[in-house]
Amino acid sequence: QKEVEQNSGPLSVPEGAIASLNCTYSDRVSQSFFWYRQYSGKSPELIMSIYSNGDKEDGRFTAQLNKASQYVSLLIRDSQPSDSATYLCAVNEEYGGSQGNLIFGKGTKLSVKP
Amino acid sequence: GAVVSQHPSRVICKSGTSVKIECRSLDFQATTMFWYRQFPKKSLMLMATSNEGSKATYEQGVEKDKFLINHASLTLSTLTVTSAHPEDSSFYICSAIAPGGWNQPQHFGDGTRLSIL
Numbered sequence: 001q002k003e004v005e006q007n008s009g010p011l012s013v014p015e016g017a018i019a020s021l022n023c024t025y026s027d028r029v030s031q032s033f034f035w036y037r038q039y040s041g042k043s044p045e046l047i048m049s050i051y052s053n054g055d056k057e058d059g060r061f062t063a064q065l066n067k068a069s070q071y072v073s074l075l076i077r078d079s080q081p082s083d084s085a086t087y088l089c090a091v092n093e094e095y096g097g098s099q100g101n102l103i104f105g106k107g108t109k110l111s112v113k114p
Numbered sequence: 115g116a117v118v119s120q121h122p123s124r125v126i127c128k129s130g131t132s133v134k135i136e137c138r139s140l141d142f143q144a145t146t147m148f149w150y151r152q153f154p155k156k157s158l159m160l161m162a163t164s165n166e167g168s169k170a171t172y173e174q175g176v177e178k179d180k181f182l183i184n185h186a187s188l189t190l191s192t193l194t195v196t197s198a199h200p201e202d203s204s205f206y207i208c209s210a211i212a213p214g215g216w217n218q219p220q221h222f223g224d225g226t227r228l229s230i231l
Contacts, residue, residue, distance in 0.1 A: 007210045032217040043120075043225040044158070051217070089157070092217055100146055100216035106157045
């Protein structure tokens, strides 16, 4: 059973701080990783994609991937109250008839306090 | 780019009614689309994978006769909830894989909130 694990939170950080969200996955052959943001009552929105080990930066967001440790993280710098949402880590199924299917973690709820 | 449109955004109807939800890829062709269901404060649950021109692949425990999926074109997939009952009330979300291959991210529609009275 392939799994994606996230701390459910809630993670509470003050405005302007760095929020650190973590994710581990069980399938060693996984190659494609995504972070989605989901506001309450809304559908998921893609924040970052990462495919190679190391860091990938996009504005205030940095995704970090360590395939050896099977670990993905998302850093949000200068956190804003508008960043308050549930963040979903997703890993792509890599083989078989399920290529393209995403395995989602249960999500980490982030609360940024003004 | 990679915009997915879903319609309607909200449906309220009586028990026993069949409800059709449309999912369109607006600026790209999507050979594969996905249908999810999400109950309040719960995780996304994949219901089925919709492939253009072929039968959908349903996840274990999802009744294919209850949730009819049709993917007749490269830009449109539909989900029909047949003879809906209150327990079918949920948030239904579709997604499509962005162009560039199966390892590209999925982009989601805005979802359809279905309430069965």
